[in-house]
Amino acid sequence: MDQTVPMPDVDVHRIFDRVAHLYDTSWVQQALYTAVQDRALTELRAWRPGSVLDVGCGTGIFADRIDRELAPGGTAGCDLSAGMLAEAATRSRRVGWVRGDSARLPFRRGSFDAVVCTQAFHFFDQPQAWAEFHRVLTPGGHALVGMIHPRTAIGSDRFSRLSSGASKTKVTFPTAAVMRRLATSAGFEVIAQHQVEWRFRRMVPLVLTVGLSTGAANA
16 A cells, blocks of 8 residues: 555645534534435445545545444545544544545555545546456446535536535536446446435435446546
8 A cells, every 4th residue: 555645736635634623513414414424324334345435535434324223344535635634533433544635546456345535536637546446346346426516507606616615626526427428438337326415405316326346447
């Protein structure tokens, strides 16, 4: 495991360094994370993976939960923010906390049976992240990505531009159909796109996309 991968020159991790202490508050977790993480854990339990990577793990709440409830000793959490990982390290000594970029995950090919990402994928280079998920998964492994998906292409463009306005980093919220194409292009069979019940569902859907790693990624 290489933990010395160069960090990209972006400001997202600096923003999250400053707000890491807020992420454990119950209202933030209930509003944004709990519903999609509950659904992802339900999916994971059906496959019983021995090793799971949480990309964009933040302060480690979900990775710690996976480790305790599903894959003891086989869970890793990866995030770009040192501040978030410092909070995560106080939560669990058993989870492997690693600083890294989703576009260049610091793990060997075939390291995990499952990869999860909940409410962080909008910050990523999405085609490259899907490709990296495919690379670090064992054959037949699963990737689960939960995020907000505007219903239309126009809504996607507007939501993405509005969300990018306060940051130097591009933020992208694709439609669910575009998300399916991204996963398929990276070598996944999309076996489900679950609508998640959450507080803001009337404004924008929250969807858990589930991909099964198949052959090599398309060129």
